[in-house]
Amino acid sequence: MAMESPMIQAEMVEATEFPELSMRHNVSGVPQTTINDGKAHVVGAVPEQNLLAEIQRLVAK
Amino acid sequence: MAQLLNDDIIKQIQEVFGGLKNPVHLMFFGSKHDCPYCDDTRQLVEEVVATSDLLSVTVYDMESDGDLAAKYHVDKAPGLVIAAKEGEQITDFGVRLSGIPSGHEFTSLIQDIILVSNRDSGLNPQTRAFLKGLDKPILLQVFVTPT
Numbered sequence: 297m298a299m300e301s302p303m304i305q306a307e308m309v310e311a312t313e314f315p316e317l318s319m320r321h322n323v324s325g326v327p328q329t330t331i332n333d334g335k336a337h338v339v340g341a342v343p344e345q346n347l348l349a350e351i352q353r354l355v356a357k
Numbered sequence: 358m359a360q361l362l363n364d365d366i367i368k369q370i371q372e373v374f375g376g377l378k379n380p381v382h383l384m385f386f387g388s389k390h391d392c393p394y395c396d397d398t399r400q401l402v403e404e405v406v407a408t409s410d411l412l413s414v415t416v417y418d419m420e421s422d423g424d425l426a427a428k429y430h431v432d433k434a435p436g437l438v439i440a441a442k443e444g445e446q447i448t449d450f451g452v453r454l455s456g457i458p459s460g461h462e463f464t465s466l467i468q469d470i471i472l473v474s475n476r477d478s479g480l481n482p483q484t485r486a487f488l489k490g491l492d493k494p495i496l497l498q499v500f501v502t503p504t
Contacts, residue, residue, distance in 0.1 A: 299451075299472065299476075300489060301491045301495075303493065303494050304497065305451040305496050307454070307455055308456075309455045310462065310503065313457065328500045332494075333496060348483075351488075354495070355493050355495075
């Protein structure tokens with residue numbers, strides 16, 4: 297998704313190496329996708345449509 | 358240090374990278390402080406880059422290259438920016454890896470390189486259309502573990 301917009305940054309984070317950040321976002325199962333530093337979370341593999349819907353929900357606010 | 362990737366793995370990577378279309382430039386950010394995986398990650402990235410002429414890497418330090426790290430929004434070490442390159446021009450697509458890409462995540466590194474090299478996200482047209490019109494910044498962080 298990051299490739300489609302200069303507004304998006306996509307970062308894969310190795311959770312065990314950054315425990316403070318993982319704890320702050322309550323990462324219990326992986327993969328977990330966190331949007332805008334905790335504004336939304338999706339646990340598990342997330343289909344493209346669902347992630348798009350989460351982003352649309354956030355930007356509509 | 359001994360080689361991290363064995364000959365079988367290198368052969369497999371070379372086969373997959375045979376389909377790469379355009380140059381990809383990796384920017385590695387390490388740190389001398391509290392970074393147990395920095396050396397291994399740097400070596401791993403350098404070994405991957407060596408498998409294809411279309412790949413290049415520059416090595417930076419979070420502290421001494423702090424301005425560059427800030428410019429590319431890299432705040433963790435080891436941090437990796439996977440960018441496109443045309444001639445001397447580097448184009449950042451916002452694709453990042455933080456932490457060592459080992460185990461399952463090694464595959465993510467390889468796939469990210471392929472995506473950026475092909476300059477194609479593979480997303481469906483509706484998704485692309487919406488994302489093109491985004492006017493607010495979005496940070497997606499995907500937490501993973503190597504196992």
